[in-house]
Amino acid sequence: MDNDHLSNLIVTIANAGDRKAFADLFKHFAPRLKAFAVRQGVGSTTAEELMQESMLSVWRKAHTFDPKRATASTWVFTILRNKRIDMLRRENRPDVDIEDVPERASDASSADEDYQTRQTRDLLRHAMDELPADQVEVLQKAFFEDKSHSVVAEELNLPLGTVKSRIRLALSRMRAALPESQI
Amino acid sequence: MINHHPPLELLFDYATGSLPEPVALAVASHASMCSDCRKQVDAVESLGGALLSSIEPEEVSKDALRSVMARLDEPEVGAIRCAAAKDRETTEVAPEPLLPYLGRGLAHLAWRGVGRKFDEVHLNLAAKGFKASLMRLKPGAEMPSHTHVGTEYTLVLAGGYKDNGEQYGRGDFALKDSSHEHRPIVDTDEPCLCLVVLDAPVKLTGAMGRLMNPFLRV
Numbered sequence: 001m002d003n004d005h006l007s008n009l010i011v012t013i014a015n016a017g018d019r020k021a022f023a024d025l026f027k028h029f030a031p032r033l034k035a036f037a038v039r040q041g042v043g044s045t046t047a048e049e050l051m052q053e054s055m056l057s058v059w060r061k062a063h064t065f066d067p068k069r070a071t072a073s074t075w076v077f078t079i080l081r082n083k084r085i086d087m088l089r090r091e092n093r094p095d096v097d098i099e100d101v102p103e104r105a106s107d108a109s110s111a112d113e114d115y116q117t118r119q120t121r122d123l124l125r126h127a128m129d130e131l132p133a134d135q136v137e138v139l140q141k142a143f144f145e146d147k148s149h150s151v152v153a154e155e156l157n158l159p160l161g162t163v164k165s166r167i168r169l170a171l172s173r174m175r176a177a178l179p180e181s182q183i
Numbered sequence: 184m185i186n187h188h189p190p191l192e193l194l195f196d197y198a199t200g201s202l203p204e205p206v207a208l209a210v211a212s213h214a215s216m217c218s219d220c221r222k223q224v225d226a227v228e229s230l231g232g233a234l235l236s237s238i239e240p241e242e243v244s245k246d247a248l249r250s251v252m253a254r255l256d257e258p259e260v261g262a263i264r265c266a267a268a269k270d271r272e273t274t275e276v277a278p279e280p281l282l283p284y285l286g287r288g289l290a291h292l293a294w295r296g297v298g299r300k301f302d303e304v305h306l307n308l309a310a311k312g313f314k315a316s317l318m319r320l321k322p323g324a325e326m327p328s329h330t331h332v333g334t335e336y337t338l339v340l341a342g343g344y345k346d347n348g349e350q351y352g353r354g355d356f357a358l359k360d361s362s363h364e365h366r367p368i369v370d371t372d373e374p375c376l377c378l379v380v381l382d383a384p385v386k387l388t389g390a391m392g393r394l395m396n397p398f399l400r401v
Contacts, residue, residue, distance in 0.1 A: 003236070019252065031240030038241055048244055055251050055380050058260055070225065074232025081200040085207075121385045134255065143234055149192045164192055171195070171226060 001028050008073035009067075026055055033080050039144045040084065054083045058093035091096040138163055185217050185354040193358070194220055198227035203305075205313040205380045209336040209356070210379060211280040232379075275340050276376065284308070284315075289376075292317070300324040313382050319345065320367075320375040327385040328366040333382040335359045342375030344368055 006028060012021040033054050037047035057079045131139070134158050141152045153163040189197075189210050196202045197210040214220045270288040277289060284306045287290065294302040301324060306315040320326070320342070336358055345353035346367040351357060359365055369375045 001186070001353055019255070022255070023248060023252070026251065030243045030247060032238050034243050035238045035241035036235050039238065047241070048247065051243060052247060056215055056254055056257075059251075059255050070228070071232055072296050073236040074229050076230055077231035083205070085200055124196075127234055139230065140234075142195070142199045142201065148196050158345045168191060171191070171223075 003071045003073060003160075006177070007067040010058070010062050010065045010072055013059060013068060020165070021120070024057055025058065029058070030055055033076070036077075036080060036144075037084065039087050040143065042084075050080070050083055050087060052122060054080045057083060113154070131170055131173060135166045138166045140168055184352075185219075185356075187349070187351060187357055188217065188220055189213055189353040189356050189358065191223060194223045195227050197222045199231065200300070203313060203382075205308050205315040206336060206382070208280060208284065208308070208315065209378055209380045211331040213338050213354065213356040215278040215280055217356075225234075250382055269358075281378065287319075294319065300326065313380060314355050315378070317382045318377050318379050320369045320377070322369055322374060324369045326367045328364060330359075330361055330364045332361060335382075336380040338378040340376040340378060341375045342371040344370060344375050345370045 001024075006025065009021040011023045013020045013025070027088065030051055033051040034047050037045065037050045042050065055078070058076060061079065061176050067146050070078075091100075128170070137156070139166055141155065142149075150160055153157075153160045156163070188233070193206070193210055194214070197207055202210060214224050244259060269282070270290075273282070273285065273288045274288060277285060292304045294304050296302050299321070301318050301320040303319070304317050308315045308319065312395070317340075322342075337351075337356070339351050339355045339357075341354055343350060343355075345351070346357070346365050346366040347363075350370075351367075352371075
């Protein structure tokens, strides 16, 4: 299923409370959410629970999804991230309300904005493939193992400055791979 | 115009989900007011999205869909706390991520006067080793000179102050650790409202000392 179609499903849920759209979205994301949680080191039972809680949140928060700002996968990732933190009993993680961000002149919708959003996922994936292994290692530790910079540095036996600079490098490569308005 | 931002690694750790809740609250609140930082967070979240979409799927339990579908109409608990904080003053001043922590309007919080310089209200966060509060510093107030054993994260929500020659106003994010000795002075006509997160007790370096140490006044 491409990202466009996934976005439309979320929008349909928001506009019409469409259960069929939810079931379709579930088929795509549920197995990935579970896999992501497993990669993050929680057991299979917890991963299943986390997936179900995240999907419930997808249904409830569908109205906050803005297809111009994020791809479906990115938005669903943030839901999983927040749910996981809830579960780890670090309490409610504050989330950024996108509507709260002041619009800038350059954010004004342009004709090719949707097109750019559509391209984002492929570009990102491509950019990830191109990253040097040492940068990917740091990124994966950060995402999958929920490690802060200092913990990553300790585990890889690297100076904190090196971890920081690898992350900066990776980010600037990702930014370079994306159209200006997507970053 | 926002001039002081969280460092990139803090935005990154927020986006991957590895910040403790109180620090995440300060970073999320800043990002909700600052489109530049919001874009940095977006970029990192996009990485998370790319990882999610390219991951090898894992089989889910057979009745997973049915059991989630059965819960779709359950009421959501968190929304109520948010709604209670939505009077006009509060929505104009408090960033969205902060609202669920207030549970009521800014004017109706349990403010407690601390000396003549400021009022304070503790936020109910369970994270161990952290303290989060809203501080309302009176115009002209000078805080005692202090350094930090750990780190202090400050987000200005209203008014402003001057600290070591730097001006801080709404949306500005200040991060201070043991290498900074500082002495903020409120230089606006209105009170200066800040969200302040501490991850270790403040070490007071001036004489005004103990009374003002937030960790000694629990």
